[in-house]
Amino acid sequence: MAMAALRREGRRFATPLMSANPANTLRSSLLPSEEQAILGVRSISTQVVRNRMRSVRNIQKITKAMKMVAASKLRAIQTRTENSRGLWQPFTALLGDLPSVDVKKTVVVTVSSDKGLCGGINSTSVKISRALHKLNSGPEKEAKYVVLGEKAKAQLVRDSKKHIELSMTELQKNPLNYTQVSVLADDILKNVEFDALRLVFNKFHSVVSFMPTTATVLSPEVVEREAESGGKLGDLDLYEIEGAETKGEVLQNLAEFQFSCVLFNAVLENACSEQGARMSAMDSSSRNAGEMLDRLTLAYNRTRQASITTELIEIISGASALTG
């Protein structure tokens, strides 16, 4: 009997220490009946469950609001993206797309978002960029990165810091427009030497599906080389060049214009994909929060009813001890 009392005392010392440890509050709040029987305190465990429910409910409200915001931003940017889709098609119709072209200097331009909570699209872009880097690195070839967006920069800086030539962030501070993107493209073209530019972005397919895509823009020298060697660009020589300057200069202007157009479309598509991914990520978190709230409500009710039952048992046994 003394041992039982000592054991009970021991547990009474031990459990307050345990519940002070935050890792155990989850367990203690989910086993309220046991805790009650040991501590003999009733309303504190309902308080703990109530606090959790309040915080989960707040999180649910926040994620629902973020989903609505992402949906409205998506609507706004989706029309512009679809209108800009015609921009790169003439270039691909003329020059084709040669992702397997063999060049000495490749620059991988990764387009990503600045803000997080948008699902896995940035990680996918970074994985594809790393893969392209690996594909295009070799004994005579080298590949470098140009990073647009904070998220990809954070991931790539970890292991490929010396390969990053240029990085730009805060693209979406002002609404995206062609002037801004053409200045950006100009910056990149001036500061980076390249034979081929490979843009990596997520193409917006629908609100729930985004396709990682890579578009290749070749420098004018490579275009000439491919045209001479025949193959895909062999027909290029049949085209007469109308322009006051030489063929080389016109091709140079063409490559620069192509890069700015393709980059504009890529940035818009990626922004659309970001909002769509954020919508679905926030939607699944609100749903998760709702389920968690259901489970917590059940636990709360169980706690409450158990405490009422225990009080009744104590009263009744006390009363029967007095009378009987």
Added chain:
Amino acid sequence: MLRHVTTRLLSRSIKFRPFSTDVAAASAADDAFVKAWRSTIPNLEPPKTPLSFMQPRPPAPSTLPSKLTVNLVLPYSSEFSNKEVDMVIIPATTGQMGILPGHVSTIAELKPGLLSVHEENGVKKYFVSGGFAFIHANSFADIIAVEAVPIDQLDSASAQKGLAEFTQKLSSASTDLERAEAQIGVDVYSAINSALSG
């Protein structure tokens, strides 16, 4: 058997590439890329390329087509897409160039000027700021411009004022950069004026 092949091809393209109808001709470059990808990076799906999102162009027809198919695209909209017209006159850097069906394949750089599209029910005139025009052998013309406004939206009074302003800036320009900017302004405004008057 042919129907089986076409239905299989069609169902595959509907499942994987809903933006294009049939891209068998264009996938040779994609295949080399996909093969190289799969051999070095086995765990990741290869990314898509723009060719799979595009409708392929028809090959050059043997007889002269009667109409020119024009695409006019801007960064913010596609003004015409696959529009059949009789003739377009584009402001190339060498002067106004008329494009008729069956024109030889050309890549033309555009300067700011008047673009007119001649179709059955009249002529539409646009002022384009600059860009490129590609004419392909199959009588397809792609005009990519940064800005194109219908000229009835242009005000001649403010164009004259702009021209005067930039001519004055050109004469008072000190650095090369200022001179280049003022020259661009003068070019554009004089092109607008001649477009509005001519």
